[in-house]
Amino acid sequence: MRRLTPREAARRLLRAPKSAQRDAAFRKVNRQIPRGRVATYAQVAAAAGYPLYHRHVAQLLHREGNALPWQRVVGAGGQIKLKYEAGLEQRARLEMEGVRFRGKRVDMVEHQHRFKGWDWE
DNA sequence: ATCCTGACCCAAG
């Protein structure tokens, strides 16, 4: 497979369904979150340019999180939204990156990532 | 087209 030129890539994106463009934007934003930091679903959605799509961010991570730093996306206020074992795994992964918790929630004051330009403040 | 669901969010009480 030859590598696509930027122009070809752009063209391919335009032809692609909207959902694919969104997902691509979500993946890109998710990958911008550095180790030891987290962002909320709403933050990722907004930073990707789709302010009302926080639920879809979750859907994407659910589908193909394995190929992404999915553990760095949490609910508003630092809540872990995964249930049961999955939730424990996310917490463990984050703690392994040095993220600290206050009770059930991630210490957002310490670890919330700020995307440059985007997202309030 | 309708109905249901979801790793959501937020304001209320």
Added chain:
DNA sequence: GCTTGGGCCAGGA
């Protein structure tokens, strides 16, 4: 802290 209700949107049945 909690629960509830409403809002949001696309995808699948």
